[in-house]
Amino acid sequence: MAAAVKAAAAKAAADGGTEGRLLAGRYRLGAVLGKGGMGTVWRAQDETLGRTVAVKELRFSTGVDEDEKRRLITRTLREAKAIARIRSGGAVTVYDVVDEDERPWIVMELIEGPSLAEFVRENGTLTPRRAAEVGLAVLDVLRAAHGQGILHRDVKPSNVLIAANGRVVLTDFGIAQVEGDPSVTSTGMLVGAPSYISPERARGQKPGPPADMWSLGGLLYASVEGVPPYDKGSALATLTAVMTEPVEPPKNAGPLADVIYGLLVKDPARRLDDDGARAMLTAVVNAPEPVAPPVVAPNAEETRQISLADAKEAADKAAAEKAEKAAEKAAKKERDRREREQRERARAALKSARKEAAAAAAAAAAAAAVPTASAAEAPASGKPSPVAAPLTDVMPRRTIAMAVAAVLVVLAAVGSLIAYVVGGDDEDGKKEQGKNGGKPTPVASGNVTPGGQGGTTQNTPPAASPNTPQNSPSSSANTGAGDPGTTSTSQGQGAAPGGAGGGLPSGFATVTDPGFHFSMAMPQGFHQTGIAGKNSGAIYSRDGGFPRIQVDYNDSPGSDARKAWMELERAVAGSSSGYRLIGINPVNYRNYPTVADWEFERVQDGIKVRVLNRGFKMDATHGYAIMISCPADQWDGAECTQMRNVAFETFQPLG
Structure with missing residues (x-):
């Protein structure tokens, strides 16, 4: 009998604690609160102080050697020491560490509640x-x-x-x-x-x-x-x-x-x-949480009134609104059809006018060549060659005048048709840009690529959340303008903030790009050297290198510029070499509803470049991003500093 009791006690010691066991003469083990790979947590009663505590027991699995036991004991003691050093209401308080069965037991504050x-x-x-x-x-x-x-x-x-x-x-x-x-x-x-x-x-x-x-x-x-x-x-x-x-x-x-x-x-x-x-x-x-409107349960009388009168009124109103929306949709569809037909007729007329102009010019040239041909035939007759007569001696002056006038009339018609197709007013007085008018495809959020020669940025101005960026080459990285005739440069005069014309600093010229809806003063010699992303904007520089200015346009901008930059920043950082964030901060710029500056550095084309990217929303249909890039070691120099200041001061939206 004594041997059996001794064997049971030995087994209990090997298995660890048991419910009802008394540790160190004061901690009575109760129910198990949880078990893990290395130990068991017990609810226990401190019989000395009369309070409930938690006791963490270190348990050794079968086959653990002495070295591993020592390591686990060291880890347990280290845990107790670490917790005891932390002064925070969010940390468990350690009351005691007792040594029984040649292993430590941690006595801690008991937290009642789930994980x-x-x-x-x-x-x-x-x-x-x-x-x-x-x-x-x-x-x-x-x-x-x-x-x-x-x-x-x-x-x-x-x-x-x-x-x-x-x-x-x-x-x-x-x-x-x-x-x-x-x-x-x-x-x-x-x-x-x-x-x-x-x-x-x-x-x-x-x-x-x-x-x-x-x-x-x-x-x-x-x-x-x-x-x-x-x-x-x-x-x-x-x-x-x-x-x-x-x-x-x-x-x-x-x-x-x-x-x-x-x-x-x-x-x-x-x-x-x-x-x-x-x-x-x-x-x-x-931040204040949205409060749902209170729901008031109607009494029986109110229920009858709603069922008979208010419900009918609500149904009639809903039907009327539905009919109105359907009518608006049908009217818009018809208006779009008429506009489409007008543009097609205009293009057909433009093509015809061009042919007429070419024919008139050819006729005038043929008429002008008549005296020369007559003179060339003279040697064949054996007679002395007469002196070539002027055109007015062969064709009456009135005929020449009519031919020239016809050519001018046709050319004027061509110019009028071009003006209609590219920038004319439609029935609602809105500008409609044609396919060849230089307007980029409207930018939807997404596919943002780090900027750079051979790797431009579809620098979507703060709009709906951008998608995950992908590295892609510039869609147009040649050294000429993106669309001939869409960008113009004027020397010496620029637009001051707010729109009034004013003198530009020496060495600057105003660049106007109706395709991307802006004008801005840039250093002389800057011209369009690339298209950004999927035709969302344009890149301007002297030779395709740095410094450079990129301007992007979005016709459906979002309402939080800083949030848009933060979402985009992770993608650009992950796909850029040597990227270092300087900051993303909201700023005040002309009292636009949302503006944020994103500053960072990265290695681009083998050059360490610093970038300031200012994104802003003007209104519901005008969002822009102005990205200034300079070699990092020239960022605070006179040229880059003046270029940034002049760009932001003279930027003007178009359309």
Whole structure:
């Protein structure tokens, strides 16, 4: 009997704690709260102080050798030390560490509530505002930890607890890395959840605080989407995607999207830091949430009134609105048909007029050649050659005058038809540009490519969200103008801000491009040397190099220039050599409704170039981007500084 009791006790010690066991003479183990690969968390009662606590037990799996046991014990003690050093309301408080069965047991504050992963699984995703609140709480813990030289390295939804009172707590510093701790050794293993491991850790590089910021971005993504940003089914495939693939755009993030994108930047040097993330999360929390109108349940009498009177009125109104929209649609369709027919007739008339002009010119030339032909025939008759008579001696002056007048009339008709096809007014008084009139194809958002000779930028002015960029060569990188006759240059006079004409600085000339709806003063010698992207704008320079100015036009701009640049910035950064962001900031420019400057550097054509890209919306149909590029070492020089100032001061929209 004694042997059996002893054997049972030995088995209990080997298996670890059991319910009802008393640790260190004061902590009575209760129910199991959770189990992991290396340990079990128990609810326990501190019988000395009379409070409920959580006790984390370190468990050894079968077959673990002594070296591995020592390593696990060291990790557990390091976790307790790391938590004890953090001063934050979002971190669990460590009360005690006891040594039993030759291993440490951590006695901690008990947090009653589910993990964030459990909460989302059971209750659905968080709103962007609540997710931002959770993010700020986790950020507080990370700031305190990083201030102590501690990296968490395993920030994920299952390690965040949501207490019943709403408190958010970051737990499990079991794989934390503590700066200067001699007990930290590398085993060559990558620890942590693959979906939340940063790209630099996945590549085996030494991580810093930005690695925890990446994991926070993944946590926010999962909070509003219900799934991690990267999950390919296996650890290797997931880590490969983390390192190489763009994140799937979140669908439910709303105002939180910019924070998520900023935290999930693959380059840790450009990743959103603590201050930036804190400011953006705070803005999301403080933004007013849309309030749904109150729903008032009508009483029986009101229900009858709505059913009989109001419902009929609403139905009649809806029918009238539908009929009105149908009539407007039909009228627009008919108007478009008439305009199309008018343009076709005009083009046919233009073609006919050109033929008539050519015929009249040929007739005049033939008539002018008559005296010469007569004189040439004289030698054949054996008579002396007469002196060639002037045209007026062969053809009456009135006939010549009529021929010349006919040619001028035809040419005038050609000019009128060209004016109609290229820039004439339609029935509604709106300008209609023809196919050969130099107007670019209207720009839809998307396909943005880094600018440069042989690699231009479809520099979509702040409009609907751009798509993922692709590197593509310039559609027209020759040294001449894009469409002959669409760009004109005038010397000495320019448009001052606001539209009034004014003197230009010496060495500048006004460039007018009706095809892209603008005029602007540029350095003399600048001419169109390329077309941007898919005909969204034009590039101007002296020889196709730098400095250069690119102007893009969009006939359906969006309402947030800064947001458009931020969405585009990630794509340009990923496809540019030597890219360095200087800033994306809203600015005031002529009181336009939304304006933002995007400044960056990159290596282009073997030259380090600095770029200022100003995007702005004038109104519902006019959006522009003015991109000034200069060699970085000349950016603050007189030429580049004056070129920027004059460009922004003299820019004028057309049409």
